[in-house]
Amino acid sequence: MSGSILFAAIVFLTGAIICVPIAKKFGLSSVLGYLLAGILIGPYIMGFVGDEGQDILHFAEFGVVMMLFLIGLEIEPKSFWQMRKTIIGMGGAQVLGTMIVSFLLFTTIGFDWKVSLIISMAVSLSSTAITLQTIKENGLMNTTYGASSFSILLFQDIIVILMLAVIPLLTDSEKTAIADDHSDHIYLLENLPLGFQALAIFLSVVTVVLAGRYFFVPMLRLVAKTRLRELLSASALLIVIALAYLMELVGLSPALGAFLGGVVLATSEFKHELESNLEPFKGLLLGLFFMAVGASINFIVIGDNPLMISGLVVAVIVLKALILFLVGAIFKLKADQRLLLTIGLAQIGEFAFVLLSFAFQLNILDRVELDMMLVVTALTMTLTPILGIINERLILPRVGTKKAETRPVDHIAKTHKVILVGFGHFGSTVGRFLRSYGIEATILDNDSNRVDLLRKMGFEVYYGDATRMDLLESAGIAEAKILISAIDNSDNVIHLTKMVKEKYPNVKLMLRAKNRYDAYDLLNMGVEDVYRESLETSVKMASDALNHLGFRKYTIYRQAQKFIQYDEESLRRLANKPKTREEYIFKAKEEIKQQEKQLEEDLNRGIIEFDNHWDSEQMRAAHNAPEK
Incomplete structure (x- = not known):
């Protein structure tokens, strides 16, 4: 048994390591890479995974549980309460609308009404794992699409409780008893009256809240005192x-x-510690889940009923997409956000596996109906990342940016000669130093929470996406002398640079680069003023370390300035070199040797006997003391 488990682990990990990087190489999502890996290693292609794939699927669903826990950590109770109308409104409209239309569809094509009701329940659910993972990968959690998707998915997680309660009512008690005898599911409340069940559920939620505050936090404090990281993970x-x-x-x-x-x-206070400890487990389990979904696709069923299966897959996706599009329109989502919502939630979700299997245990669905709908579910999940790519690359560019604001762009009443884009830890330092000289800047930032906070602190910050030319023009780019970019997204910086250089070439660009490679890209675009965020700080740290080791402050200062000068010159030389890895490594080694040689010569040439103006009295006295 242990051998088979180890072999399965090798197969799944190998599949992930091969397929996911290939998918990312071609600009595809990691979800699609995992799904394709599962299809390849599944029983119908390479045959590495057999019937145990379903067991792995159920185990890996715990990754979805972890993901929801981590998302919960990012939402404070007050924010969650503020979402209640969106959760009930959008979620309720989507589930109810999808159930009604899909019920009519399946009864029309000849399914029994009970079967149609079960299938319509399953179809109304979307994949939390695929949708939220894709949203987080693309950094869309704080967009209207991200918030709306999360609200709908959360409502689905709640309504599935009612669905599981309704399913047994669709069969007679004898069949239910037979099914229960063969079920491994433990449900303590199943024999209680409905009122007691509701009370028990309410008390369970209260228990979660109280345990979080009065048990888990004290427990974590106790564990933290041991300073054992593995115990915190446990x-x-x-x-x-x-x-x-x-x-x-x-x-x-x-x-x-x-x-x-x-x-x-x-x-x-343990929020970030919990996130860092659980994130690796969540990632692995979600990857395993996606692979198990791919491996569960039954190609024999597809081969036996190709027209029926393909027709149902298309019908389900189109049906859900139409409902989602209407829900987005009712709740006044912008066109691009509505399209993202339409495509992102158009699949059937992982809870459908639970509902359909439960209905099969109760003899409501037969084996053929179960296998067919499981295949349809898996196929819709597999097609979602592909549809997302089509939407992103072919449809959205014709509609508008996918990064719609969660609130209207601010009206900019006053402009200045300096425009500062991004006011996080880097940009705020720049802005405050400019203001100390009496230089005001027009400050733009696309984080609405940060904008509100900074305004309370007395900063005049405007909300909006500075990669939009209309916003830059309203900020006075035509009359501005300098545009300072302090944003940390390299793609956005490049887009901003191209846009400004093309339309306003006379504006001086001063750009933040996160690392050398970002700096290379910007230098090759003709930007002279590129600032690596870590250079000055790292040199300052090294300077302080040298001072603590007894070296003279002024000597260190001179060498630090030389180091920065030589490194900047080296950066510009390397930016113009061919970027093959081997040639870059060779040139970089040559530059490092040359730089070290120059610094050594400068140090030997620049030492002055009384170069001690910044030294402490103690160090100066020790240095000037006569040798014994």
Whole structure:
């Protein structure tokens, strides 16, 4: 048994290591890479994974639970409460609308009404794993699309409880009893009256809240005192597993319980520690989940009913897309955000596996219907990343940017000769220093929360996406002398640079670069003033270290300035060299040798006997003391 587990681990890890980098190389999402890896190693292509694929799928669903917990950590209780109208409104409209239309569709093509109802429930659900992973990969969590998708998915996680309660009512008690005898699912409340079940569920939610505040946080404080990182990781896993298990016992979604626990712990001092400890587990389990979905696609069923399967896949995606598009229109989402929502949630989700299997256990679905819908579910999940790429590359460019603002762009009432884009830790330092000289800048930032905070602190900051030319023009780019970019997204910096150089070439560009490679790109675009964010700080740290070791301050200062000068000159020379890895390494080694030689010569040539103006009295006295 252990050998088979180890072999399965090797197969899954190898598939991921091969397929995901290839997918990323071609600009595809990691989700698609995992799905393709699962298809390849599955029982119908290479045959490395057999029937155990379904067991792996159920195990890997815990990655979804972890993801919801981590998302909960990012949402404080107050913010969650503010989302309630969106959750109920958009989520309710999507689920109800999809169920009605899909029920009519499946009854029309000849399915029994009970079967149609079960399938319509499954179709109304979307994949939390695929959707949220794609949103996070693309940095869209703070957009209207991200918030709307999350609200709908959260409502689906809640409504699935009601769906699981309704399914047994569609069969007679004898069949239910037979099915229950063969079910491994533990549900403590199933024999209680409905009122007691509701009370128990409410008490379970209260337990999660109280446990988060009065048990988990003290436990984490106790564990933190041991200073054992592995124990903190174990504690984080324990919290998620305990919450998921409690919710499962009372018939709630484990993912929902984990999310609520995350929200409760969002204000604790262990928020970031929990995130860092759980993130690797979540990533691995989600990858395993996507691969298991790919491996679960039954190509024999597809081969037996190709027209029926393909027709249902297309019908489901189109049906859900239309409903989502209408929901987006009702809630006044902008066109690009509506398209993202339409494509992003058009698949059937992982909870459909649970609903369909449960209905099969209760003899509502037969084996043919179950296999067919499981294949349709897996195929819609697999097609979603592909549709997302088509939407991003072919449709959205004709509609507008995919990064719609979560609030209207501010009206800029006053412009200045300097425009400062980005007012985070880097940009705020620049802006404050300019202001100390009486130089005001027109400050733009696309983080609405940061804008609100900075305004409370007395800064005049305007909200908006500075990569849009209309916003730059309203900020006075035509009359500005300098545009300072302090944003940390290299793609946005390059886009901003191209846009300004093309239309306003006389504006002086001063750009932040996160590293040497970003600096190379900007220098090759003809930008002279490029500032690496880590250069000055790292040289300052080295200077302080040398001073603590007994070297003279002024000598260190001179050498530091020379080091920066030579490194900047080297940067410009390397930027013009061919970028093959071997040639770059060779040239970089030559530059480092030359730079070290110059610094050594400068140090030997520049030492002055009384070069001690910045030294402490103690160091000066020690240096001038006569030798014994």
